[in-house]
Amino acid sequence: MTNPDLLIKGATLPDGSRADILIEGTQITAVGKGLSSASATTIDADGLVVLPGLVDLHTHLREPGYEQSETVLTGTQAAALGGFTSVFAMANTLPVADTAGVVEQVLRLGDEAGYATVRPIGAVTKGLEGIQLAELGAMANSRAAVRVFSDDGKCVFDPLIMRRALEYVKTFGGVIAQHAQEPRLTVDAQMNEGEVSARLGLAGWPAVAEESIIARDVLLAEHTGSRLHICHLSTAGSVDVIRWAKKRGINVTAEVTPHHLLLTDDRVESYDARFKVNPPLRRAEDVMALREALADGTIDIVATDHAPHPIESKDCEWGAAAFGMVGLESALAVVQTTMVETGLIGWADVARVLSETPARIGGLATHGQKIQPGIQAELVLVDPATRRNFGVEDLASLSHNSPYLGIELAGQVVATIHQGYLTTDDRTLVAADVVSAQAEVVARG
Amino acid sequence: MKHLLSTRDVTREEAIQLLDIAEDMSAVNDREVKKLPALRGKTVVNLFFEDSTRTRISFEAAEKRLSADVINFAAKGSSVSKGESLKDTTQTLAAMGVDAVVIRHGASGAPQVLAQSGWIDVPVINAGDGTHEHPTQAFLDAFTMRKRLHGAGSRGKGLDGVKVNIVGDILHSRVARSNVWLLQTLGAEVQLVAPPTLLPHAVNTWPVSVSFDLDDALAQSKPDVVMMLRIQQERMHDAFFPNEREYSNMWGLTQERFYSLPAKTMVMHPGPMNRGLEISSAAADSPQSTVLEQVANGVSVRMAALYMVLTGEREVTHD
Ligand SMILES: [Zn+2]
Numbered sequence A: 001m002t003n004p005d006l007l008i009k010g011a012t013l014p015d016g017s018r019a020d021i022l023i024e025g026t027q028i029t030a031v032g033k034g035l036s037s038a039s040a041t042t043i044d045a046d047g048l049v050v051l052p053g054l055v056d057l058h059t060h061l062r063e064p065g066y067e068q069s070e071t072v073l074t075g076t077q078a079a080a081l082g083g084f085t086s087v088f089a090m091a092n093t094l095p096v097a098d099t100a101g102v103v104e105q106v107l108r109l110g111d112e113a114g115y116a117t118v119r120p121i122g123a124v125t126k127g128l129e130g131i132q133l134a135e136l137g138a139m140a141n142s143r144a145a146v147r148v149f150s151d152d153g154k155c156v157f158d159p160l161i162m163r164r165a166l167e168y169v170k171t172f173g174g175v176i177a178q179h180a181q182e183p184r185l186t187v188d189a190q191m192n193e194g195e196v197s198a199r200l201g202l203a204g205w206p207a208v209a210e211e212s213i214i215a216r217d218v219l220l221a222e223h224t225g226s227r228l229h230i231c232h233l234s235t236a237g238s239v240d241v242i243r244w245a246k247k248r249g250i251n252v253t254a255e256v257t258p259h260h261l262l263l264t265d266d267r268v269e270s271y272d273a274r275f276k277v278n279p280p281l282r283r284a285e286d287v288m289a290l291r292e293a294l295a296d297g298t299i300d301i302v303a304t305d306h307a308p309h310p311i312e313s314k315d316c317e318w319g320a321a322a323f324g325m326v327g328l329e330s331a332l333a334v335v336q337t338t339m340v341e342t343g344l345i346g347w348a349d350v351a352r353v354l355s356e357t358p359a360r361i362g363g364l365a366t367h368g369q370k371i372q373p374g375i376q377a378e379l380v381l382v383d384p385a386t387r388r389n390f391g392v393e394d395l396a397s398l399s400h401n402s403p404y405l406g407i408e409l410a411g412q413v414v415a416t417i418h419q420g421y422l423t424t425d426d427r428t429l430v431a432a433d434v435v436s437a438q439a440e441v442v443a444r445g
Numbered sequence B: 001m002k003h004l005l006s007t008r009d010v011t012r013e014e015a016i017q018l019l020d021i022a023e024d025m026s027a028v029n030d031r032e033v034k035k036l037p038a039l040r041g042k043t044v045v046n047l048f049f050e051d052s053t054r055t056r057i058s059f060e061a062a063e064k065r066l067s068a069d070v071i072n073f074a075a076k077g078s079s080v081s082k083g084e085s086l087k088d089t090t091q092t093l094a095a096m097g098v099d100a101v102v103i104r105h106g107a108s109g110a111p112q113v114l115a116q117s118g119w120i121d122v123p124v125i126n127a128g129d130g131t132h133e134h135p136t137q138a139f140l141d142a143f144t145m146r147k148r149l150h151g152a153g154s155r156g157k158g159l160d161g162v163k164v165n166i167v168g169d170i171l172h173s174r175v176a177r178s179n180v181w182l183l184q185t186l187g188a189e190v191q192l193v194a195p196p197t198l199l200p201h202a203v204n205t206w207p208v209s210v211s212f213d214l215d216d217a218l219a220q221s222k223p224d225v226v227m228m229l230r231i232q233q234e235r236m237h238d239a240f241f242p243n244e245r246e247y248s249n250m251w252g253l254t255q256e257r258f259y260s261l262p263a264k265t266m267v268m269h270p271g272p273m274n275r276g277l278e279i280s281s282a283a284a285d286s287p288q289s290t291v292l293e294q295v296a297n298g299v300s301v302r303m304a305a306l307y308m309v310l311t312g313e314r315e316v317t318h319d
Helices: A072-081 A100-113 A136-141 A159-172 A195-200 A207-224 A236-247 A258-262 A265-270 A284-296 A331-340 A347-362 A432-444 B012-030 B053-065 B086-096 B110-117 B135-153 B174-185 B214-221 B233-238 B244-251 B255-259 B291-311
Strands: A006-012 A018-024 A027-032 A041-044 A049-052 A054-059 A084-089 A117-120 A175-178 A228-230 A252-256 A379-389 A408-418 A421-425 B043-048 B069-074 B100-105 B124-129 B163-167 B189-193 B209-211 B225-228 B266-268
Touching (some): A006 A379, A049 A347, A054 A331, A054 A347, A072 A084, A072 A100, A072 A408, A072 A421, A072 A432, A084 A379, A084 A408, A100 A117, A100 A136, A100 A432, A136 A159, A159 A207, A175 A207, A195 A265, A207 A228, A258 A284, A331 A408, A421 A432, B012 B053, B012 B135, B053 B069, B053 B100, B053 B124, B053 B291, B086 B100, B100 B291, B110 B124, B124 B135, B135 B174, B135 B266, B163 B214, B174 B189, B189 B214, B209 B214, B233 B244, B266 B291
Parallel strands (some): A006 A041, A054 A084, A175 A228, A228 A252, B043 B100, B100 B124, B225 B266
Antiparallel strands (some): A018 A027, A049 A379, A408 A421
């Protein structure tokens, strides 16, 4: 038994050329003009751009432990609606993903849901405490085959632990993804330290707290000859450090979130906790530097840092609110709005920063490939002409803490195809039972 | 004026209006029967998430002198201890049917969140929020300055050209923030004097001059007003300064510094004072000190603020 074949007619490829794409089973079997198939379901892609399915290297799925915020099912539904076919699930769950058991559980939940390939990220240190290494080898050798390790939410602050982790994961070609935040410089920090924080009386999160850790860690990566990834760059100074490190030949990659490409710290003037995020929203100068760095390749990828929180964690005074924003459903539209509409990058670059490079950093061979016959069908169709005021109806996440509600964004995902079947169709999420049944067909082979 | 959340969004016209109404209220406070019927039948709640007996009593006196019914609600817990939530407390009060909320909260911005939340739709007066603002304190300070400078002729006047030095922990001070914006609006020239550790990182964007050296600042600017801020003693454990003695020597209004000031210079302090740390008894107890006037004027200014947000009137209609 196989899932229905799909024929995409007249899509615009990332390079600007137009083609039909035939999908049979889980594979792309033909790309070209005038394709036809008697059995396939046809998708009219006139005016739509087709990209390799998006890959998010930084997602908080919250399960196990925080199912009131998100589950693997609802998180991957949000991913599918946003055009993602794979997400890397951060380790700060309860229990923490610091053992083979937890990462295998997350892997299994993702496979069962069927909306996207879920790749668990392992914790660097036990309990994210920064003191003792987690069972990195056991997680790497588990069914989840973990290759990305991160204490995200917390910084691996101890330089010796960081050095050892960078060295140790070379055993299995792993990478450490660092949440760069000097803890002593950010005690009780609430927002970017600057003009706005001074006025609002909120404790500052200075840029130097991020930049000093990145500077330390690129030098450690150089010394150990290891591979380092920096999560969510947020400042112009961080860009300078990464640019310097790359010029020096250090094996470092860097990510930026959609919100740091669009939003600035003056949003906090409303004390609306939807804008509370870590690292915090920064100045307009930082936003411009991040956009430039993404365009010139200093920053390698966009990753969402999708961080769902229930209503009560945001519907309160600023100081009591949780850090984080949901971002899977809006990521592509924010990248189009900030990077494509401004002429900084084209669609081939979008494919690079949201699919090809994150798949390569995460060691995910089945995703982020050039669209051609013989690859696994992981695709997204986007309508770049749509303009919409982003609303709650655009969210599939269990949580609604999006900073974009009421903001106009360009572009919308029309369809997402994972392992050859639709997870989003006609701008709407495909039902969970349909998706899981098709995933099961694929799993049985 | 719907709410009083911050002095930053108060216009000069509104500010002078409030100060003038406070003059009327002050006249009431000098009468034998210290009561106006202005808020009869209105219920005002003093919602205090943070202990502050002084501020609460001052508001309560103001409310009672305007004949309002008063509810004191000392909410347990704060943003840190995760006690009673702001939302639940407020919705409870809304269900009881209150006409105005006076709120003191440990989290910066809590009064604004309350005012724009939709949990309750009544005027909100900020009685101090975190390290953000304390607007009625700034108004009582401005009222006190104006009264000392212009006496019976205060009405209608701003503080144009008045030189004010604010000294101490600016970084954590809601009093300093509210004063900076209000004094600027009223035309005063503000200088902040503090160790660099106790100034906000971006203080250069504020409409003030800044000095690290108190002796220099006092000698150069010849201030009309020196406002000393309270130093929280725990600050020295966070390395903001080495110890109390050094702080007092460098930034305190010591007896020696006080005696070097011209006899007309006002000495202000929002209270409670740390005598011997930021202010000497010689300064605090001198005729130049306005400390007790500030307390008295606090009631008049709070009456004016309540009157403005609750009646929408621009002047006092006499009975
Ligand atoms: Zn992070």
